[in-house]
Amino acid sequence: MDLKDIGEFGFIERFAHQFDHLIKNDDSGIGDDCAVLSVSDTTNHVVSTDLLLEDVHFLKDRISPEELGYKSLAVNLSDIAAMGAKPLYSFLSLGIPKNTKVDFLDDFMKGYYRLSEKYNTPLMGGDTTKSPDKLLINVVVVGVVEKSKMHLRSMAQTGDIVCVTGFLGDSGGGLKAILKQMDVDTDIQELIDRHHNPKPQINEGLFLGKEKYVHAMMDISDGISSDLRHILKASGKSAKIDVEKIPVSTLLRKVAKNHNWDITELGSSGGEDYELLFTMEKEKFASLNQAFLTKFGKAIHTIGEIEEGKPEIIWQKNGKPLGNRKSGFDHFK
Ligand code: ADP
Ligand code: MG
Numbered sequence: 001m002d003l004k005d006i007g008e009f010g011f012i013e014r015f016a017h018q019f020d021h022l023i024k025n026d027d028s029g030i031g032d033d034c035a036v037l038s039v040s041d042t043t044n045h046v047v048s049t050d051l052l053l054e055d056v057h058f059l060k061d062r063i064s065p066e067e068l069g070y071k072s073l074a075v076n077l078s079d080i081a082a083m084g085a086k087p088l089y090s091f092l093s094l095g096i097p098k099n100t101k102v103d104f105l106d107d108f109m110k111g112y113y114r115l116s117e118k119y120n121t122p123l124m125g126g127d128t129t130k131s132p133d134k135l136l137i138n139v140v141v142v143g144v145v146e147k148s149k150m151h152l153r154s155m156a157q158t159g160d161i162v163c164v165t166g167f168l169g170d171s172g173g174g175l176k177a178i179l180k181q182m183d184v185d186t187d188i189q190e191l192i193d194r195h196h197n198p199k200p201q202i203n204e205g206l207f208l209g210k211e212k213y214v215h216a217m218m219d220i221s222d223g224i225s226s227d228l229r230h231i232l233k234a235s236g237k238s239a240k241i242d243v244e245k246i247p248v249s250t251l252l253r254k255v256a257k258n259h260n261w262d263i264t265e266l267g268s269s270g271g272e273d274y275e276l277l278f279t280m281e282k283e284k285f286a287s288l289n290q291a292f293l294t295k296f297g298k299a300i301h302t303i304g305e306i307e308e309g310k311p312e313i314i315w316q317k318n319g320k321p322l323g324n325r326k327s328g329f330d331h332f333k
Pocket of ligand 1: 012029030031032033034035049050079221
């Protein structure tokens, strides 16, 4: 059997539950955006870790070192936001090719520092080693959340609406332009900038997290077609999603029209937007959306509903059934 037959998540499932009996009652490990470590009757610490490898997660000649430092921390902060938690500390480990310029590393750290300072999250340690060829970056972030305000992927309830905190597909569009080595005009550059400068939804996560009627939450790293399935599997529910309701920016619509891109495809399966995906009680939507709009200057978008059934997405277009869509990003498939 090859890794590509089972994929990233098939591999993780092969060993994940072996450790269950070693995990204390109030803690939880593999399977959510962060591990959950109970530190008191009322408080949890949450821990996220992500690996970025040159030529897999980034192309060194396309992203600036400052953006790379920023993004390495941002993707981890996004997982902290997904729990409704506040970041506390970070750790940074690097495998560095010998010929790397110190200027490059200084700029990398400048970007890392910029985001650390923004969320008052100091770098507390890490490790540094030589790498034979490619730059390797691993970040760990520790956060804190009141137990009553924590949001797991398993919390979706039948009748909930499915919501996202912003436009989807811009980052995927930027990546597409990079990979296709397209000529870079101002519009394409803006999409590439979105891909390189994701905004972790920390304050949005804290805002949503304090509401009891907000249920499951996660961040969108692989695209909703893959990420929502994780919520459905963890919650044992099904979801009906309308592709016409997936929020796509005016910018992406314009570029997609010019270059014949499928915006539905990018909106549902393009990854790395790092917006939050969550489910909530339908009746509370109007007031929550109003408060969110006032506080953050952007709207929450409703894309579908949670139902009883197999943990699969039932895709619709304007209320009519649609076939299967591509299932988001998996490293090995
Ligand atoms: P995210 O996209 O939110 O960072 P992933 O999809 O990368 O999450 O991972 C899914 C879950 O599997 C997470 O709980 C993560 O901690 C866990 N995981 C991924 N790879 C490994 C590994 N090699 N060992 C242990 N746990 C892992
Ligand atoms: Mg995540």
